[in-house]
Amino acid sequence: MDPSRSVADLSARGCVSRLRHGNDRTPVPSGFRSGFGFSLLWRGRGGVVGIDRSSRDRIRLTLDQLVLDDVAPERVPRRVRVSLFVDDPLPVPGERVMLTAHLDKPQVPAEPGGFDFRRVAWFEHLGAIGYSRTPVMTIAPPDAGGALALHRLRMRLSVAMKEAIGGQAGAVSSAMMTGDRSGIAEHTNEVMRASNLFHIISISGLHMSMLTGFVYAAIRYLGAMVLGLAGLASSRLHKYAAAAAFLSAASYLWLSGGDVATTRSFIMVAVMLIAIMSDRRAISLRTVAVAAVVILVITPEALVSPGFQMSFAATVALILAAEPWQKIAPRLPWWLKPVTLLLVSSLVASISTSPIAAAHFGRVSHYGVFANLLVVPVIGLVVMPCGAIAAVLAPFGLSDLPLWCMGLGAKWMLVVAEYVANTGGATTLIKAPPHSVLPLMGVGAILVVLSPVYGARQIIARRMVGGMAIIVALIMWDVSKRPDVLISSDGQAVGVMTPEGRAVSRPKGGTFAVSEWLAADGSSNNQVASAAIPYWVDNGGYKKAVLPQELGGVEIYHVIKASFDGKEDSFCQNGSFVIMNRPLELDRVIKGECTVLDSDYLKITGAISLDWRNGSILLDGSNGSGDRSWSGGAEFSAKY
Structure with missing residues (x-):
């Protein structure tokens, strides 16, 4: 498609027909090995390689080594991810399972310039995503050995920890120690986000540094005590402690599953520990630079992730604050130093990461520093040390007491998160910033x-x-100005920006896209509340909206699963837009000046934004994000 062609030309009947015949499926990125261009009811088999929980509180299975019924081998994705709508017992990693699921390609961005899940899917080798409403049947047990055997051991440890502690405290404790977040309910995730404590659930540099710091300090102090009682001294004790801390960090990396975020944290901590063993300065910007280079060589996609950006922003800020702190600390009373250090470190970390979190997640937590002051010391002094002690004592059956203490710390964190999240004005929603x-x-x-x-x-x-x-x-x-009109990639929803917020054409349909629009608008409305804004006129088979005069007074028609019923000429007047969630009939001839965006057209462009600026209408499509491996095409845009 030539991006320079006008929308008026593209909306002609002949062009729409060619789009339908020549591109009856959206182009598939070559890196996916997937031919799914439509929702497909799939029956097949695959091996379980991952279990997690979606943002909609559904358990998800990641499957590989797929065999799909009635699908050619060249069209079979390398991996798929399926959300489950049943509560049957879950399979274990490594099992071969059989199920029926609805699959589709990874979704295009909900709007031009929005978050592109296809990039994430490409790096994770996901060729399709979907859901299943049928039971999952195990057809072959897992192999006895291999990497997944360690994964199964990790999951058994996670289940044991959940059962020993119980409730959401057990699920959170398990997430901090093993990386298994499948037991955490979405409500818990939400209150943790609102209180700016969500980073504690995700294994990060904070957990790695707390664990390794505990092991390093414990071995160094205990070693110094033993050597002192024996009348001995060792100038290399700190190196032995660093080596032991390095081994504990590596064990924690395995225990947590070794995902990208945990690997990034391990590399950062490992570089510092190796610096100690090499008689180099451990806490310096050079160490941070080395860790960043190593991480970006291994996982270059991490550069645009909020975890990478926030981790390094906080680390750099804390290192820069260390020198002024060393000058101030000697002047403070001994009992005030820990409290002041905690306050300063929390404040520095919050200031450095808040803009990044606000840009990525669209919210500012006003009481986040307060919540972290109450929770982080408990995590560092109780939860992580007890977790490490429990791991050491578990083979001897003596892990109950440390796990009980760990559960108390996790319960305290949940109480604080719930209190802060329910405090008036805890968060402010803000609109998404421009990419620059x-x-x-x-x-x-x-x-x-x-x-x-x-x-x-x-x-x-x-x-x-x-x-x-x-x-x-x-x-x-x-x-910055949000788009005047947004159209979902399936034509199920249209949203117009009004003084009262974005008015959506329907209370349901296109739910994911609408939720993304409202989040990017910084709106607290849901789709039902947005559809209740008195802007669209319901005419039975279609909805009609008239834009204000500053936007040209253009009429927009949203036709939903209904024919035109002979209203073609009345629709196509004065450059109106007609959005349809179905294909336009090939024999339909529409007279007049209008732009028809049917489902076949939207398969080519993806979600569409319309903006009226300086007397021109700018149309952007989200189906391409440049000529990249995961997008499968060039950017689509037009001006007329």
């Missing part, structure tokens, strides 16, 4: 805090430029 805001803000922050020190003038000049860059980024964020 976060990089510009990052460059500005680098110039402010990392400018080389050559003299007073250079410091002032660089930091002034960095500060201006941050201010410009914030202004761009504030004045």
